[in-house]
Amino acid sequence: MDKGNGCSFSAVTSTAIISSVIFVITLILVRVLFVIYCSSRPMSRRAQKPVSTLIILGSGGHTAEMLDLLAVLQKDRFYPRFYIAAATDNMSLQKAELLENSLAAEKGTPITNAGKFMKIYRSREVGQSYITSIWTTLVAMVHALWLMIKIRPEVILCNGPGTCIPICAIAFVFKVLGIRWSSIFYVESIARVRRLSLSGLLLYKLRIADQLFVQWPRLQQQYPRAIYVGRLM
């Protein structure tokens, strides 16, 4: 008799556990779908105050294009500004610093208040073996998580380098968990005429970017949810 009761009790418990797990997974799925839906639509309210902005810089051409975009964004709306570049990329942060310092000089504000600059570990260097890449990718993800917890930006601007993927993925998770709602804007590089880059493709297909901009019309035909904006350079 006791044995019978014991068996049915554990049966109920395991059913309860399984049901709870399914319930939680369903909740998460619904929340994810809701986040994706909301991300695709413009913010419903008029912006009342400046938005903290994270700018992800990549090597060479990527940085040049990003600086072109920053030149036309209203600096008092996108404030404070945080810049992240790969640890091995020395030029990009320098260029951004130049921009911020000249802005500060124009306005007469102290240079210490001009943008904040950070370096992030790269998931993988060009030519690095795939075995060691697993470790470095994990380190990069943890580092990205650390930086994102500190910054929690409301707006993320990126245009292609691999460094943006861990950060955008974490931003998406933060959205789902309600930690911070970041609007993610991705501008595909001018060098991409017929095919999206891997970063662009991931952010497009997984619907992680709120808006994805392309600079050539053929890309917009291929990827209808992308927005064609002509050349930036």
Place this chain on the structure above:
Amino acid sequence: MGDREEEEEGRRRVVFVTVGTTRFDALVSAVDSENVRKVLAAKGYTHLLIQLGRGSYLPTKSDGDDGSLAVDYFTFSSSIADYLRSASLVISHAGSGSIFETLRLCKPLVVVVNEDLMDNHQSELAEELAERKHLYYARPQNLYQTLADMDLNTLLPYSPGDATPVAKHINRFLGFPDD
């Protein structure tokens, strides 16, 4: 400067070859080949200046005293803007930075694609701009033919781009008022 030197400066027409930070020996050796140098000299160019980048192929320097092309080279420079500005013709690898820096200066440009590169998305940009007649597009093997056949008068100037459409979209999306 004496009269003769000034005259030489005025007749100086430089072909500037750049490979950026890459290594592109196929382009350098194609440019260094005898028939390319001959066709450039025939078209009135006087100097050939090659930026080698990380390449290992070294061209043959020449003073050009015998009426042929004067050839010189260097590896890197912190900024190639001055070299681009003083060039009459630019032959470049397909990096978007080099391409747009040259087009912004309204210099005639021949882009050569490096077929040894693994993921050659760079050729998409060069092909598209060639289709729109902003530059000539070649591979190292047909560089001579492209240079021989080209008519720089058919090239169209490239109008600089504009980042304000992107800024407008971003502002509207975030709920900022239009300026």
